[in-house]
Amino acid sequence: MIGIRTRRRSAAPAERPDHSEPTSRLSIADVVTLGNAVFGFLAVCRLAASMISSGGRPIDRRDLAAVVVLLLCAATCDLFDGLVARRFGGSKLGAELDNLADVISFGFAPAFFIFCWAGADAANPLVLCAAALVLVAVVVRLARFANVPMADGRFMGMPCPLGAMSVLTIVLLNPPLVPGLIGMAFIAYLMVSRLEYPKPRGNSAIAVLAWIGVSVGCLCAWALHVPGGEWLLLLGGSLVLLLAVTVPLYTVASRRRAYRYADMDMDISDPF
Numbered sequence: 001m002i003g004i005r006t007r008r009r010s011a012a013p014a015e016r017p018d019h020s021e022p023t024s025r026l027s028i029a030d031v032v033t034l035g036n037a038v039f040g041f042l043a044v045c046r047l048a049a050s051m052i053s054s055g056g057r058p059i060d061r062r063d064l065a066a067v068v069v070l071l072l073c074a075a076t077c078d079l080f081d082g083l084v085a086r087r088f089g090g091s092k093l094g095a096e097l098d099n100l101a102d103v104i105s106f107g108f109a110p111a112f113f114i115f116c117w118a119g120a121d122a123a124n125p126l127v128l129c130a131a132a133l134v135l136v137a138v139v140v141r142l143a144r145f146a147n148v149p150m151a152d153g154r155f156m157g158m159p160c161p162l163g164a165m166s167v168l169t170i171v172l173l174n175p176p177l178v179p180g181l182i183g184m185a186f187i188a189y190l191m192v193s194r195l196e197y198p199k200p201r202g203n204s205a206i207a208v209l210a211w212i213g214v215s216v217g218c219l220c221a222w223a224l225h226v227p228g229g230e231w232l233l234l235l236g237g238s239l240v241l242l243l244a245v246t247v248p249l250y251t252v253a254s255r256r257r258a259y260r261y262a263d264m265d266m267d268i269s270d271p272f
Contacts, residue, residue, distance in 0.1 A: 027091040029084040032077050033098050039074035040105025043067045044112050051116050059116060065223030067113065068168060072216050074105035075161040099142045106164035107138030114184060117171045130181040130188075134167055137188035144192075155197040158190040162244055165212070169240040172219055172233060187244065195248045208243070215239035 043066075050063035078101070085094055111131040118127040141157050148156065158166075166187045170180055218236025222229035 025091055026093065027085070028088065029081045030091055030094055030097055032081040032084055033094065033101050036074045036077035036081070036098075037101035037104045039070045039077065040101065040109045043070040043074070043105070043109045046070065047109075047112055047116050061223040061225065064172060065220045067109075068172075068216060068219055068223065071105060071109060071164060071168065074101075074109075075165070078102065078105070078161060095146065099146060102142055102160050103135075103139060106160035107135045110164040110167040111135040113168060113171055114181075117174075117180075118177070121177055124177075126178070126181050130184045133185050133188040134163075137191040138163065141191045155199060157193050157195065158187070158197060158244065158248070160191065162212075163187050163191045165216070165240055166244040169215075169219065169237045172222070173237045190244070190248060193248070197247055211239060211243060215243075 046063055046066050047059070050059045054060065078098070081094075081098065111134045114127065114131040114134065115122050118124065121127055138160050141160060141163075144156065167184050170183045170187070174180075175183070215236040218232040218239070222233035222236065226232065
């Protein structure tokens, strides 16, 4: 995250700013992070306005498309603020701002999305419980991310942007109330679980971004009444949920395989 100004050492008054040293002032990367919070706020506003204007009817598809696009913009800001920070330096506020913005865009906005989706059942305790679980899961995951060290290239628990997109996908697929709430509770569990998610890098990062981009594009096309939209909805939703479920299954399988090989090595080294 770029520092607008950096501290100078008294022994070198003409010294150039050290971009690697965090500052206490807002940086350009911090502004990108704040964009994440603003897009999340706009998504909530669009949902609230649609809910008020619909008069209890289902939310208009165009409003759903707008919400998906706004949260995708929030996720893009969440991705690029780190890239900007690593390229130009950062501020002391960066990590805290990032967590607070994520709570808005990937915690509160999806939770409110659940509330709006329920419609007449919004006051149902199960609906409120599922929405609260998603919000609390994001808060707990972010707190753990900030305080629990992990091996380089690993996340503990499902990343918040993927969790938020998975919740939105379940809403767009519009399943029966109880199965939908169970699916959302499972997504919340994955976010606070101790399952390790590999951090995409290089070609894998490009592949994941392309995967998410195609799936979100299909969801938006459905919301905008593109011909064949129902099939696009199923395709986009399947891609998002497949990504959300496949990664932890792959991690568990890899861990079991590693344990099995470790046991085999112990048996070979100690035959008696």
